[in-house]
Amino acid sequence: MSPVGAPPIADAFGAIAHPVRRTLVTALAGGDKPVRELAAVVTVSRPAVSQHLAVLRGVGLVSEERHGRERRYRLHPERLDEVRTWMHALDRFWDHRLDLLAQHLEENP
Amino acid sequence: MSPVGAPPIADAFGAIAHPVRRTLVTALAGGDKPVRELAAVVTVSRPAVSQHLAVLRGVGLVSEERHGRERRYRLHPERLDEVRTWMHALDRFWDHRLDLLAQHLEENP
DNA sequence: TTGACACGTTAGATTCTCCTTACGTATTAT
């Protein structure tokens, strides 16, 4: 009655799920760049790059700034804190488990 | 001529892109658990959980171990190093940019 | 003014995700 499809990309996790978008993010980490330059480091067409950039902009990972007939894109790495925070929380859980294991081994010869 | 669709989930990035799978991973960080218990912390049906677990298993993030009629799932957090490594590489790029900025400001009054 | 350039957007095709509802199999309980 109400089957469901794939969810739209709504956060940083979804944004970095695609290898092309990761490449774009990595390139932008080295400095702001126009689309022409970004398209050069990737194997897909330029319109595809524009679409990927739109996804990244949708989740706030990049912003655009017009410069003449170019549009320079800028990375906002703080938007990846969402991912960092989740991974750190996992680490805390994991460390706690290791503590429990050590404690268990200490009490059992 | 050769239009393309969405790419299949092939790595840890794709695996953690779905909120339900993140919840499952978080739950498993607290210890190995059978599917019944995992399905309890999520809003989708139990078969859907099985399918999500299959995705996680496909990228090596979890493994299964038969225990009677249960199947306990175990997390392998080292498979998230792929993500960690990428984020750290980003940080290095970013730090380098900050260094360049500081240097520039020092040389220009 | 005309042409080249940089970029976004639309249209259309294809493929994957992701859900629920059946169904099948193995194991435990009665």
Next chain:
DNA sequence: ATAATACGTAAGGAGAATCTAACGTGTCAA
């Protein structure tokens, strides 16, 4: 032996992602 439990898998469908090609808009150059 029979029933109940735990789980996976197949079938089917809605929806989203992702690509290329074509087109439109604004900017610089000659």
